[in-house]
Amino acid sequence: xxxxxxxxxxxxxxxxxxxxxxxxxxxxxxxxxxxxxxxxxxxxxxxxxxxxxxxxxxxxxxxxxxxxxxxxxxxxxxxxxxxxxxxxxxxxxxxxxxxxxxxxxxxxxxxxxxxxxxxxxxxxxxxxxxxxxxxxxxxxxxxxxxxxxxxxxxxxxxxxxxxxxxxxxxxxxxxxxxxxxxxxxxxxxxxxx
Amino acid sequence: xxxxxxxxxxxxxxxxxxxxxxxxxxxxxxxxxxxxxxxxxxxxxxxxxxxxxxxxxxxxxxxxxxxxxxxxxxxxxxxxxxxxxxxxxxxxxxxxxxxxxxxxxxxxxxxxxxxxxxxxxxxxxxxxxxxxxxxxxxxxxxxxxxxxxxxxxxxxxxxxxxxxxxxxxxxxxxxxxxxxxxxxxxxxxxxxxxxxxxxxxxx
Numbered sequence: 001x002x003x004x005x006x007x008x009x010x011x012x013x014x015x016x017x018x019x020x021x022x023x024x025x026x027x028x029x030x031x032x033x034x035x036x037x038x039x040x041x042x043x044x045x046x047x048x049x050x051x052x053x054x055x056x057x058x059x060x061x062x063x064x065x066x067x068x069x070x071x072x073x074x075x076x077x078x079x080x081x082x083x084x085x086x087x088x089x090x091x092x093x094x095x096x097x098x099x100x101x102x103x104x105x106x107x108x109x110x111x112x113x114x115x116x117x118x119x120x121x122x123x124x125x126x127x128x129x130x131x132x133x134x135x136x137x138x139x140x141x142x143x144x145x146x147x148x149x150x151x152x153x154x155x156x157x158x159x160x161x162x163x164x165x166x167x168x169x170x171x172x173x174x175x176x177x178x179x180x181x182x183x184x185x186x187x188x189x190x191x192x193x
Numbered sequence: 194x195x196x197x198x199x200x201x202x203x204x205x206x207x208x209x210x211x212x213x214x215x216x217x218x219x220x221x222x223x224x225x226x227x228x229x230x231x232x233x234x235x236x237x238x239x240x241x242x243x244x245x246x247x248x249x250x251x252x253x254x255x256x257x258x259x260x261x262x263x264x265x266x267x268x269x270x271x272x273x274x275x276x277x278x279x280x281x282x283x284x285x286x287x288x289x290x291x292x293x294x295x296x297x298x299x300x301x302x303x304x305x306x307x308x309x310x311x312x313x314x315x316x317x318x319x320x321x322x323x324x325x326x327x328x329x330x331x332x333x334x335x336x337x338x339x340x341x342x343x344x345x346x347x348x349x350x351x352x353x354x355x356x357x358x359x360x361x362x363x364x365x366x367x368x369x370x371x372x373x374x375x376x377x378x379x380x381x382x383x384x385x386x387x388x389x390x391x392x393x394x395x396x
Contacts (some may be wrong), residue, residue, distance in 0.1 A: 011376055018209045043338035044357040045332045052245040054255040060245065063259055064237050067266045074267065078260050181363045 006030050015041045048173065210236060210282035218273050226350055240283060241266070243359060244290050250354045251294035253339055261297055265290040284368040291369065292350060341391035349384035352377055359386075 006014075011034045018024045018034040025031070055063075122148060213235050220229035241262060248258035248265075269276075269286050276285055342350055348370065355366045356377070363377045372380070 008386060010387050012382065036389050036393050037385065039334070039392050040385055041357065043334045043341075043388075043392065044353070045337045047250060047338050048229075048246060049331075050335050050359050051249040051258075052242075054249060054258075055242060055245040059259070060241055063241060063245070063262060064234065067237055067241075067263050068234055070263065070267050071230050071233065071270050074271065075230075 006033075008033065012037050204206050207241065207281050207283070211278050214273060214276055214282050215263065215278060217270070218276070221273070230270075233266075233273075236269075236282065236286075237266055240286060247287065247290060247354060247359060248294055250342070250358055251291070252297060252372075259309060261293050265293050268293070280323065280368065281365075284365060287355070287369045288371075295347070337392055338388070341388050344391060345384055345387060348372070349387065352380040353384040353388070356379070356381055 005027065011018065011024070011030065012050065014021050014024065015038065018038065019031075023030060024034050213232050217229045217232045217236075220226070220232060244262045244265060245258055245379060248261040249255060252258045252261060266287065268289055272289075276282065342353070345353065351370055352366055352372075355361045356363065361369070363374045363381070366372070366381075367374045367377045370377070
């Protein structure tokens with residue numbers, strides 16, 4: 001600012017009586033600068049009025065009541081929920097259901113085990129492994145004796161072992177199969193067939 | 194002059210605040226919380242309007258300013274034990290309030306990073322008996338000032354609001370903000386100069 005004019009700070013200090021200041025009244029440049037600064041102060045004053053418009057006496061009364069209520073609540077001793085006197089936990093629907101599921105699973109398992117045992121030791125229909133491969137092997141050789149129904153029922157372990165043995169010792173070379181078919185087997189001979 | 198009654202001692206607002214704060218502290222210490230709250234209500238009544246204005250200038254939202262004021266009073270009450278009578282209650286309380294407002298502004302900034310802002314419906318101001326033109330001009334000035342204030346650095350904004358809007362002296366503003374008096378003056382002048390530029394330049 002040129003010599004003789006008021007500084008911006010001095011002009012700001014004149015608010016709100018700037019226009020009546022002798023220098024500002026007579027100096028166009030300082031007046032213009034003052035008016036520009038005055039816009040800021042006017043806006044600040046308006047802003048203050050705006051806040052007062054929002055915070056009416058009713059609103060302030062409600063605010064005060066709210067503050068006191070909050071203080072009262074903050075000072076109230078904390079509410080202690082009673083701890084269950086019984087050491088037994090409260091049965092809830094969820095834990096009850098869980099318990100039933102566990103019990104059903106355990107019962108199912110137990111029943112399965114018992115039934116399995118019963119089948120193993122006491123079942124009259126229990127059979128040894130059926131001679132399914134036996135038939136196949138015998139028919140492949142074309143000389144399997146026809147078993148009566150009574151004989152078939154009394155298939156014993158020895159016969160099964162014989163069949164296994166036959167399967168194991170059977171020549172795998174096609175040329176020897178015919179010779180093998182002519183030769184009697186030890187086990188068959190011992191059985192008298 | 195013999196029969197003249199002695200004039201009652203004049204108690205300034207500041208002294209009244211200090212007395213009330215000391216009484217609240219003493220009552221709380223004795224466990225008389227109800228009486229303590231009643232005395233504290235005096236402080237609330239005396240300072241809530243000014244506090245609401247300050248909070249509103251910071252937050253530009255009446256509902257949020259209301260909450261900030263409530264929080265500040267509740268905090269002041271619960272921390273009254275740390276209040277020292279050497280400092281005026283008003284100054285001590287305003288510090289709490291300003292810190293609360295700044296925290297809210299920061300929280301709002303974080304929120305707005307994630308949430309698409311919804312243009313808040315402008316709250317209709319109560320008619321002040323101004324002509325429609327003057328009302329329009331005033332509203333425009335307020336809007337422009339709010340926008341310009343938002344562009345100021347935090348300290349300049351605080352100093353401007355406290356001194357120009359709330360009318361506190363440089364010394365009081367210094368006590369509230371923790372700045373020394375001359376620094377307050379520098380910040381204030383810079384704020385005014387910047388606002389003048391922002392308000393006069395074409396938008």
